[in-house]
Amino acid sequence: MSGSLFGKNLQLMTWGESHGYGIGAVLDGVPAGLSLSEEDIQTYLDRRKPGQSAFTTQRSESDTVILMSGVFEGVTEGTPISMMVKNADQHSKDYSNLKDVYRPGHADYGFDAKFGVRDYRGGGRSSGRETAGRVMAGAVAAKILSELGITVCAYTKAIGPVKAEKIDLAAVQENPLYMPDAEAAEEASEYLKDLQAKGDSAGGIIECCVTGLPAGIGEPVFEKLDASLAKAILSIGAVKGFEIGEGFAAAGLTGSENNDPFTADPGSQKIGSAVGENVIHKKTNHSGGTLGGMSDGSPLVFRAAVKPTPSISSAQETVTREGENTEIVIKGRHDPVIVPRAVVVVECMAALTIADLLLTGQGSRLSDVKAYMDAVRGRQNR
Amino acid sequence: MSGSLFGKNLQLMTWGESHGYGIGAVLDGVPAGLSLSEEDIQTYLDRRKPGQSAFTTQRSESDTVILMSGVFEGVTEGTPISMMVKNADQHSKDYSNLKDVYRPGHADYGFDAKFGVRDYRGGGRSSGRETAGRVMAGAVAAKILSELGITVCAYTKAIGPVKAEKIDLAAVQENPLYMPDAEAAEEASEYLKDLQAKGDSAGGIIECCVTGLPAGIGEPVFEKLDASLAKAILSIGAVKGFEIGEGFAAAGLTGSENNDPFTADPGSQKIGSAVGENVIHKKTNHSGGTLGGMSDGSPLVFRAAVKPTPSISSAQETVTREGENTEIVIKGRHDPVIVPRAVVVVECMAALTIADLLLTGQGSRLSDVKAYMDAVRGRQNR
Amino acid sequence: MSGSLFGKNLQLMTWGESHGYGIGAVLDGVPAGLSLSEEDIQTYLDRRKPGQSAFTTQRSESDTVILMSGVFEGVTEGTPISMMVKNADQHSKDYSNLKDVYRPGHADYGFDAKFGVRDYRGGGRSSGRETAGRVMAGAVAAKILSELGITVCAYTKAIGPVKAEKIDLAAVQENPLYMPDAEAAEEASEYLKDLQAKGDSAGGIIECCVTGLPAGIGEPVFEKLDASLAKAILSIGAVKGFEIGEGFAAAGLTGSENNDPFTADPGSQKIGSAVGENVIHKKTNHSGGTLGGMSDGSPLVFRAAVKPTPSISSAQETVTREGENTEIVIKGRHDPVIVPRAVVVVECMAALTIADLLLTGQGSRLSDVKAYMDAVRGRQNR
Amino acid sequence: MSGSLFGKNLQLMTWGESHGYGIGAVLDGVPAGLSLSEEDIQTYLDRRKPGQSAFTTQRSESDTVILMSGVFEGVTEGTPISMMVKNADQHSKDYSNLKDVYRPGHADYGFDAKFGVRDYRGGGRSSGRETAGRVMAGAVAAKILSELGITVCAYTKAIGPVKAEKIDLAAVQENPLYMPDAEAAEEASEYLKDLQAKGDSAGGIIECCVTGLPAGIGEPVFEKLDASLAKAILSIGAVKGFEIGEGFAAAGLTGSENNDPFTADPGSQKIGSAVGENVIHKKTNHSGGTLGGMSDGSPLVFRAAVKPTPSISSAQETVTREGENTEIVIKGRHDPVIVPRAVVVVECMAALTIADLLLTGQGSRLSDVKAYMDAVRGRQNR
Numbered sequence A, B, C, D: 001m002s003g004s005l006f007g008k009n010l011q012l013m014t015w016g017e018s019h020g021y022g023i024g025a026v027l028d029g030v031p032a033g034l035s036l037s038e039e040d041i042q043t044y045l046d047r048r049k050p051g052q053s054a055f056t057t058q059r060s061e062s063d064t065v066i067l068m069s070g071v072f073e074g075v076t077e078g079t080p081i082s083m084m085v086k087n088a089d090q091h092s093k094d095y096s097n098l099k100d101v102y103r104p105g106h107a108d109y110g111f112d113a114k115f116g117v118r119d120y121r122g123g124g125r126s127s128g129r130e131t132a133g134r135v136m137a138g139a140v141a142a143k144i145l146s147e148l149g150i151t152v153c154a155y156t157k158a159i160g161p162v163k164a165e166k167i168d169l170a171a172v173q174e175n176p177l178y179m180p181d182a183e184a185a186e187e188a189s190e191y192l193k194d195l196q197a198k199g200d201s202a203g204g205i206i207e208c209c210v211t212g213l214p215a216g217i218g219e220p221v222f223e224k225l226d227a228s229l230a231k232a233i234l235s236i237g238a239v240k241g242f243e244i245g246e247g248f249a250a251a252g253l254t255g256s257e258n259n260d261p262f263t264a265d266p267g268s269q270k271i272g273s274a275v276g277e278n279v280i281h282k283k284t285n286h287s288g289g290t291l292g293g294m295s296d297g298s299p300l301v302f303r304a305a306v307k308p309t310p311s312i313s314s315a316q317e318t319v320t321r322e323g324e325n326t327e328i329v330i331k332g333r334h335d336p337v338i339v340p341r342a343v344v345v346v347e348c349m350a351a352l353t354i355a356d357l358l359l360t361g362q363g364s365r366l367s368d369v370k371a372y373m374d375a376v377r378g379r380q381n382r
Helices: A038-048 A092-098 A108-115 A128-147 A182-197 A225-234 A247-252 A339-363 A366-379 B038-048 B092-098 B108-115 B128-147 B182-197 B225-234 B247-252 B339-363 B366-379 C038-048 C092-098 C108-115 C128-147 C182-197 C225-234 C247-252 C339-363 C366-379 D038-048 D092-098 D108-115 D128-147 D182-197 D225-234 D247-252 D339-363 D366-379
Strands: A011-015 A022-028 A081-086 A151-159 A204-211 A239-244 A269-272 A280-282 A300-306 A316-319 A325-328 B011-015 B022-028 B081-086 B151-159 B204-211 B239-244 B269-272 B280-282 B300-306 B316-319 B325-328 C011-015 C022-028 C081-086 C151-159 C204-211 C239-244 C269-272 C280-282 C300-306 C316-319 C325-328 D011-016 D022-028 D081-086 D151-159 D204-211 D239-244 D269-272 D280-282 D300-306 D316-319 D325-328
Touching: A011 A128, A011 D011, A011 D022, A022 A128, A022 D011, A022 D022, A038 A128, A038 A339, A081 A128, A081 D011, A128 A151, A128 A339, A128 C366, A151 A182, A151 A339, A204 A339, A204 B247, A225 A239, A225 A300, A225 A339, A225 B225, A225 B239, A239 A247, A239 B225, A239 B247, A247 B204, A247 B239, A247 B300, A300 A339, A300 B247, A339 A366, A339 C339, A339 C366, A366 C128, A366 C339, A366 C366, B011 B128, B011 C011, B011 C022, B022 B128, B022 C011, B022 C022, B038 B128, B038 B339, B081 B128, B128 B151, B128 B339, B128 D366, B151 B182, B151 B339, B204 B339, B225 B239, B225 B300, B225 B339, B239 B247, B300 B339, B339 B366, B339 D339, B339 D366, B366 D128, B366 D339, B366 D366, C011 C128, C022 C128, C038 C128, C038 C339, C081 C128, C128 C151, C128 C339, C151 C182, C151 C339, C204 C339, C204 D247, C225 C239, C225 C300, C225 C339, C225 D225, C225 D239, C239 C247, C239 D225, C239 D247, C247 D204, C247 D239, C247 D300, C300 C339, C300 D247, C339 C366, D011 D128, D022 D128, D038 D128, D038 D339, D081 D128, D128 D151, D128 D339, D151 D182, D151 D339, D204 D339, D225 D239, D225 D300, D225 D339, D239 D247, D300 D339, D339 D366
Parallel strands: none
Antiparallel strands: A011 A022, A022 A081, A151 A204, A204 A300, A239 A300, A239 B239, A269 A280, A316 A325, B011 B022, B022 B081, B151 B204, B204 B300, B239 B300, B269 B280, B316 B325, C011 C022, C022 C081, C151 C204, C204 C300, C239 C300, C239 D239, C269 C280, C316 C325, D011 D022, D022 D081, D151 D204, D204 D300, D239 D300, D269 D280, D316 D325
16 A cells, blocks of 8 residues: 555655554645744644534544644744644554454455455544544645635535535534534534434535635646545545536536636626736636636635445444454444534645645746746845 | 646556647556557547537547557557557637637636647647547556456436436447437437537536456555546546545435445345455445445446536637637537547546556555565576 | 656656657646747757767668647647657568577566567667657757756766866867767777777766756755756666766765865855855865755766667677577677767756756745745736 | 655655654555564664764664554554654754854755755754664565565775775674675774874765565666666765666776676576576676666676765865855764765665565566456455
8 A cells, every 4th residue: 555645746645543653644845934833733633623512523632733843943944744643542442343343334344355454443544533644734735825825615515414505604613513504504413413313324515615726726637626636535534526616517507507608897706817907707607616627716616525424333234354244333432423524624635735736837837937947046146 | 737647557648739740648557468459449449539429529530549659569568558649630720719719618718827828729738639548548458457357337327417217238339328228318319409409518427337346456545446536537628526336415325324234145246255265245335336445346336427518609708818808609510418428538537547556556465465576486487 | 667757747758669660758747838849859869860970870760850749839838748750760670580589788688577578679668769759858858948047968978998088068069979078089989990890899988067057956855966867867778877076986085075165255166145145156066066965056067887888799698588598699780889879868868857856846935936826816917 | 845755656755854853754555464563673773873883973862763653463554654763862052053154065055045944953854864764664675575585785895995805794794884894894994093083084885785686677768776776875865976787887898898698507697587497697797687777687786985974073164154254163973984874774775666666566467467366356255
């Protein structure tokens, strides 16, 4: 397995198992000169912390970040940024009954089939705890983007069958489900309580919106912005689908319905102008902010489908490692829904993807490369 | 733009613009010893050829592949395989009216914004013609997989609002829309004729099924099988969404509904056994063939949402490069729906993705690496 | 074999065998807006053309470049640049006697051992002809560097035991050996004529000098400038050693001899100034232009050791593919020394390496990334 | 700077500065099933530990490895292996006089020029301490190779002008300079004591020999074995040259002298046989174990030129950050020669390079890929 590397010019390597020493992230390629403190990272980590509501596992993870390299006197120095949270609260005993049995919906069988070795304690590397590495790195990427005027914001669009009917960003931080619709959040809470009582779990949909992106981010034909986001988001455990703009609904529209007309008239979404002084607008944003795999200057809007938590407390049919029928009852602390905790993970993977493509795109025009070289020579007196 | 490279151990670089010399693909990392002829590739190219039905552009592209390197005496030699189709039928004049105007739903604006230079003839690099490179390479990948007992098969699941209600693979090759349901194909044809008469276009959904995959293909945590497929598929122009297994529907299910129970009982889908002699089965396949980002031994099933063709013949509002309001009527030959021609492209991107991950996974176990080294030493008498 | 890719942000894939359709190069990541014609590339190709002196093979290769993509109206458009020279003069018959025998000093045995398949005609992929792909791409890289004020210049430092005693760049183009010392060139010619008469061959040393590089190019700790150059240069067939600055001689010096003192005094080599208005100079350049793996603002000077051409016309002991003793006499046209033709190949690999690192380094400082984003937003009116 | 990643299928990311939290390495792609303990790694780390002789810095670094992930019950599990040594003995005050001045021969000026930020304490990221990350990872790579019957062994070939005249591997561990010639070691010790008394330093040459490699490791044309080694070795601070086999001496030989004849006669070096039952031998090994960029079955022999330690205690001319003339006297603990401590670093970089290429080469033949798939299916009962 050499799949723990993400990115090209902003490169992340994560490490760590659920019940080992800790979870870590090394982020290479961060430009020098960014103010960065442990607090910047902690703020993001706290958003994925469990135990914050009735709907997240009560495992008490302190998850305090240790910033181990790459920052000197409060500023990034251009070297790899190494971060870690230690695994504090380990009850390895809880998992002994999982040693010889495959949990349905989990990676257990896949790991055994692939590696012949499996850390059965809490899923090992396939645990949701792995996302702590993504969040530490994503917090740094988000700070880079913030310095460049770009904002990434995700929220819960649906919990099971309960959908947010409006997008009120102010409401997002005011309910434990991070829904942008207070009423829907209320309804979803009731739905979850019901499921919890039955020992069952729910899935949901996360929507993410990116604003402040100029046009032209993304590298055709294989490193397109939407394609890269799809991979980043699908790489999060439990995500089963990705769509951008109209997404799957676009398949049912006609060209005249789905195309976004350009217009010079203000009042529509301003997207910029490639040539000359006039500013161009888009009348609609069915595309979700991309054209030809590059940002088009309008807000990026995409969604992720999250499956219901596979760890449920009711009894399930399964087999042992030896392939004999058995029944499993998963004990321990498990989230009845992971959607709220995954919101910040989606944001972080989006931030990493966009920051990487943005750095990659710097060489798109010879005139920009010349301007960069002139700046270098200017400050070096050459 | 350095985004024309795909893959890690099976690496594809494509090149070419719609109205330049031709479209090409160089595929590096193909194992030596594979029988390969131009006919193997031509068969796949012919499936994306236009002019085969009323619903594809009448542009007459001969698209005859030239195999330029990597094959010696009918067999791959382990060196890069370079393939090309020349651009034969170029009516550059047709596009002169597009020089200073941005077509809605196309990449025109993005390219101008990013590069400041744009080949306006037929979309240049962003033309659907670019997919010829994917298909030539994908044909080779599919042949590798075929030698390993793995089959990739895609078909049209929906055209606009018309969905295939059954999956009859025999029917797929018998209608020009590649639908696995003859009746639905008939209905979809009527729907398309109507749209064509109105100068409009349709989208649709492509489903792809991969059989013969053992468990364990895919590299957690960032190079997961489903995530890699998502990127590959979203990198195809016009694709706006990707889902695997239940996909977006999983968001509305509960854990007890969505989990796939394992069982020793035959009669369910056999998936293999990691340890011992007994064979394991899955009672359902809501996961679509992956667990933890690795294949789980059951058939892989994923879907792509394709937007309606942006080139429509009815008049559309837009702006000029200088940002002034104008109206555009797109002339020339355009597909009212690209879904049928994209079916083979989806297959090819899936084949490339899977072959690459399969080659990458060879080093997952030390015992396999040892067996490989023993084989090498054995044939070298050392 | 997936080793035909070079570079990270400027990515080259080459293809082609000695006696196949042709030799090609696809270069992705070239910034848009560079004037580029076939003539720019042909000039470099002509420098590696055989048949230009008594010391190069008389094979008549026209080697006319065909520019197949990536340039529109004389200017690069940011898409992959595909180039090819066709294989015109193929006498495959000449090589039939090599089908079952391993030439000493050639890659024949390695290819058979690795792949089990081997194009024995002229070495196939391992032929010196492969370097045509490097030269086509390197010509483009050199043009990028030239636009940025950076010059790469290589010459023959030694032929066998005959060393250039002075560096007179004007002399380089005036002798067929590209030596910067007319007298040494004369002496080397005599040496080569002697060897040729004996059916033997010679090696030599190529030196390369890069001027105009500001300080800071190269990415510690693994993508250092000197390390990257070493790989690029050693990847050229027949190169057996690389050194920079004092190189191997540095091993015998003391720290006080080898360190290059910095000084404010003009009259030494100006290297720039990191902070403030004063310009810094280096009194000596034992380092060869790098410090800590980054350019230091002084001229880059490195050398490559080229082994004698393995194809010699005198009889040699060897074995057949079946491992039986035999004798081989290599017929056909072969250079008694490849050093002069390799000079342009060294230049080209250096240009590709430096251009790639330069593009990669654009994101080293947050302030530079901000300036880039401001420029993008400025021209997009956002 | 995104240059802290090494390798393709065995991927190493290192992090850490001389005076920060610690130095770390994350190694991804290690096959599952390898027995691995902290002791395996510590043994290698101890070989680069300072304070072991009069010729290494007396800084007392405990350098005890902490193994943080990737190993479960004593065996690698296929997930990233994260390792760290903490920075225990930090005297940051020692470096305050270096804040505003550039040490000749060090990376100080380069870092300031590139990043505008510099950790002046002990060189920060450019400190020799960075190599601890290489050694931790290299120890794991060496263990993989050892399981496959491959041995990597380096030693000091020369210290300043004193060269080992014989290669007696038994002697290597018996002198603090790791020379394979006890007498030369004695002489070198005297030379170093003299230099130390004068406040000066020495360089030297490290030779490395790899045995047990079958033919065919290395990926033409850019990922050749020798080219990849060159980059790996040159990426070590202070290395200024790399050569393989005859290296620079080959430039002065003729083809008939430098070619290695193949022979069926035993008594020469056995290299294997590609076809049939007979074993092939090489009469000489001028090539140093590679042909066409691939291993040829004979021992790999290469050398690295190490410059004299730039930190010398005698006064040196230099400039301040503001570009004003000054004089510097480097205080603190510095090795008069780093060659002995670099021996293990060379071994480790070679092991990482070879293990990576070996894993990459597994897909070279379709028959090997088929055998791998058959093994997978066999153990999965499919």
